[in-house]
Amino acid sequence: MARMKFYCDAERCIECNGCVTACKNENDVPWGVNRRRVVTIKDGEAGERSLSVACMHCSDAPCAAVCPVNCFYTTDDGLVLHDKDICIGCGYCFYACPFGAPQFPEDGAFASRGKMDKCTFCAGGPEEDNSAEERRKYGSNRLAEGKLPLCAEMCATKALLAGDASVISDIYRKRVVNRGASVLDWGVSYQKASLRSSKGMKGKATMEE
Amino acid sequence: MLINHRRVLQLLAALLLLLIAFPAFAEDVASSHKPVTVPNPATDLWRAVNPQQLPPAQAAMFPRGGSQVQGVQSGVLINQQGQSWRHFRMKQLLPTGGYLLAGAMLAVLLFYFIRGKVLIRDGESDKKIERYSVYERMIHWFMAFIFLFLGFSGLILLFGRSLLLPWMGPELFSILASAAKEGHNLFGPLFLLALVLMFLKFVIRNIYQKGDLTWLLKGGGIIGEHDVPSNFFNMGEKTLFWLLIIVGGLIAISGVVLLFPVFEQGRGIMELSHVVHAIAAVIMLTVIIGHIYIGTIGMQGATEGMTSGYCDLNWAKDHHSWWAQRCIDEGKVLPKQQSVDGHTDNPDSASREGVQ
Numbered sequence: 001m002a003r004m005k006f007y008c009d010a011e012r013c014i015e016c017n018g019c020v021t022a023c024k025n026e027n028d029v030p031w032g033v034n035r036r037r038v039v040t041i042k043d044g045e046a047g048e049r050s051l052s053v054a055c056m057h058c059s060d061a062p063c064a065a066v067c068p069v070n071c072f073y074t075t076d077d078g079l080v081l082h083d084k085d086i087c088i089g090c091g092y093c094f095y096a097c098p099f100g101a102p103q104f105p106e107d108g109a110f111a112s113r114g115k116m117d118k119c120t121f122c123a124g125g126p127e128e129d130n131s132a133e134e135r136r137k138y139g140s141n142r143l144a145e146g147k148l149p150l151c152a153e154m155c156a157t158k159a160l161l162a163g164d165a166s167v168i169s170d171i172y173r174k175r176v177v178n179r180g181a182s183v184l185d186w187g188v189s190y191q192k193a194s195l196r197s198s199k200g201m202k203g204k205a206t207m208e209e
Numbered sequence: 210m211l212i213n214h215r216r217v218l219q220l221l222a223a224l225l226l227l228l229i230a231f232p233a234f235a236e237d238v239a240s241s242h243k244p245v246t247v248p249n250p251a252t253d254l255w256r257a258v259n260p261q262q263l264p265p266a267q268a269a270m271f272p273r274g275g276s277q278v279q280g281v282q283s284g285v286l287i288n289q290q291g292q293s294w295r296h297f298r299m300k301q302l303l304p305t306g307g308y309l310l311a312g313a314m315l316a317v318l319l320f321y322f323i324r325g326k327v328l329i330r331d332g333e334s335d336k337k338i339e340r341y342s343v344y345e346r347m348i349h350w351f352m353a354f355i356f357l358f359l360g361f362s363g364l365i366l367l368f369g370r371s372l373l374l375p376w377m378g379p380e381l382f383s384i385l386a387s388a389a390k391e392g393h394n395l396f397g398p399l400f401l402l403a404l405v406l407m408f409l410k411f412v413i414r415n416i417y418q419k420g421d422l423t424w425l426l427k428g429g430g431i432i433g434e435h436d437v438p439s440n441f442f443n444m445g446e447k448t449l450f451w452l453l454i455i456v457g458g459l460i461a462i463s464g465v466v467l468l469f470p471v472f473e474q475g476r477g478i479m480e481l482s483h484v485v486h487a488i489a490a491v492i493m494l495t496v497i498i499g500h501i502y503i504g505t506i507g508m509q510g511a512t513e514g515m516t517s518g519y520c521d522l523n524w525a526k527d528h529h530s531w532w533a534q535r536c537i538d539e540g541k542v543l544p545k546q547q548s549v550d551g552h553t554d555n556p557d558s559a560s561r562e563g564v565q
Contacts, residue, residue: 010254015277017277020277020278034278034280034283037276037277037278037280037283038276038277038278039274039275039276039283039284039285039286040274040275040276040284041254041274041286043274043275049254051254051286053286062291062292062295065295065299066294066295066298066299067370068366068367068369068370068386069369069370069374069379069382069383069386070370070374070379071379071383083379085380085383086379086380086383087383088383088386088387088390089387089390090366090390091467091470091479092298094476095291095294095476095479095480095483096291096292096294096295096298097288097291098287098288098289098291098292099286099287099288100282100283100285100288100476103280104470106471113470
């Protein structure tokens, strides 16, 4: 089976927050929760970069490891999903996750945490695919319809890639090779004449023999 | 001959030159066929946003990113303490806490079989002394029930997944764990209240005094033949009190931090609070296992003081001889028959305050 992954290309992300909005709208995300967010580093300085981040669907997911009720499960597509019927809203996944993906709606009395909510890779939950119950609890199940997550599908610059890990890493690898490091390291392409193209290398970085 | 000789020399020189030049030539050939190394810009970026890869001094100064999504730490791309917290809970707290608590229960059991029940040396007498007033007993049992409830509900959340979930099934265990979590949150603040009440009522009698060190050095007399004299509370009870106040205080404070995630506290603070909460709770539970043992099956006459409010005179002589002597001197010893009549109201409870 495929192993689904997100990858955000920082060279392309323009911090438009389209992915955040798309996710929020597609999944009817609870108030106070954003399953995806765009983080900008060095804002306004040289080397500013933005990255869109949500659940990374880790192979060894910390959230699943620390969950006291074991409500997480990994699908055949390698997605880390959770069962809201089992979740007790303790917040341990929120402590353990490196990416701040699991979040809690702040609607309970005495700030009690509701059921945890996180990115599902637009793959819903354990309920029957595209049932009303699944829609209410987890939002959309685009994967069951053969579609990819809306955040990536709507990304205007195609910075956010979603899909089979091998496919998206191929896409990204091609981009990196085609950029040929010229964007980042001027010295490599304009000064050091020793750079030679390798077989099968295409794009801007290719130099004439 | 001369020419030939010269030719040989020239040939040798050429050969020598070739030998020297060859490695350089070989290197040149290799460099032209070296694969192109294209740096991946993302690696530098991920390195820059992961403070774990920075030295601690730099990590502390790590510039936070910004995000349009409003929220606590929404600009932090990688929470560096998450993995350490996971390691603490899964690899340190669970095994260490489990073995410690199981070990404490086993130790108590072994102690019971080896040492046996601590009996009153001269047997029960027909006289009694009032030990705890109704209010004092109420505080104790309030604390005891809160502590046990919080202890058990906390243990369900800590060990339930490995001990209960396999045979309860996810649905049933989820209900239990949910109840444990909600109950823990709901009754948690009452522990703080019980702690304050207990501190105010018992602090004066729990200040360490002369003789406490002797009691400690003699091991409380529990191993030896003779009991060590002490006041109203002995050194062990005083230590339990201060452990409860200090360690219990840490549990309460860290619990409040975890209970109200609305004061903009970040994950780092909450993870630290959880670590403090868990370590302190495991220590306190271990200590309380010993306390429950010695207060019930471990010692004859120990439970009565906390249930009826009166203790046996001979028990008091055994374990709190200085206090017993003062009660005898002040004429506070009552015959046991009156306990049925004079049980409900305790006119002596106020004056007994002075006896320490």
